[in-house]
Amino acid sequence: MFGLIGKMRAAPGKRAELIAILGESTEAMPGCLSYIVAEDTSEANAIWITEVWNNEASHKASLQLPTVQAAIAKARPIIAGFDMSVKTNPVSGVLQT
DSSP: OEEEEEEEEESTTOHHHHHHHHHHTOSSOTTEEEEEEEEOSSOTTEEEEEEEESOHHHHHHHTTSHHHHHHHHHHGGGEEEEEEEEEEOOOSOOOOO
């Protein structure tokens, strides 16, 4: 498996809008086992994105999907920056639907 955890900052007052945009593009991403967007509880404009994929190639391929490309284009103007991103190797956990 392949995982990513990243912190993104929205433009002031645009966090909810950014979360909505990210949520629109997460359906039907082949190989995506989990895609979680969470509000940072200590920083009003920050969000955390946690992703688990069956492999890194699936993640890279998802970036070419038309829905993901459209979300990136829509979100770009309200993204203030990326604070950090780390690759992980998921080895255990529970996925409940």
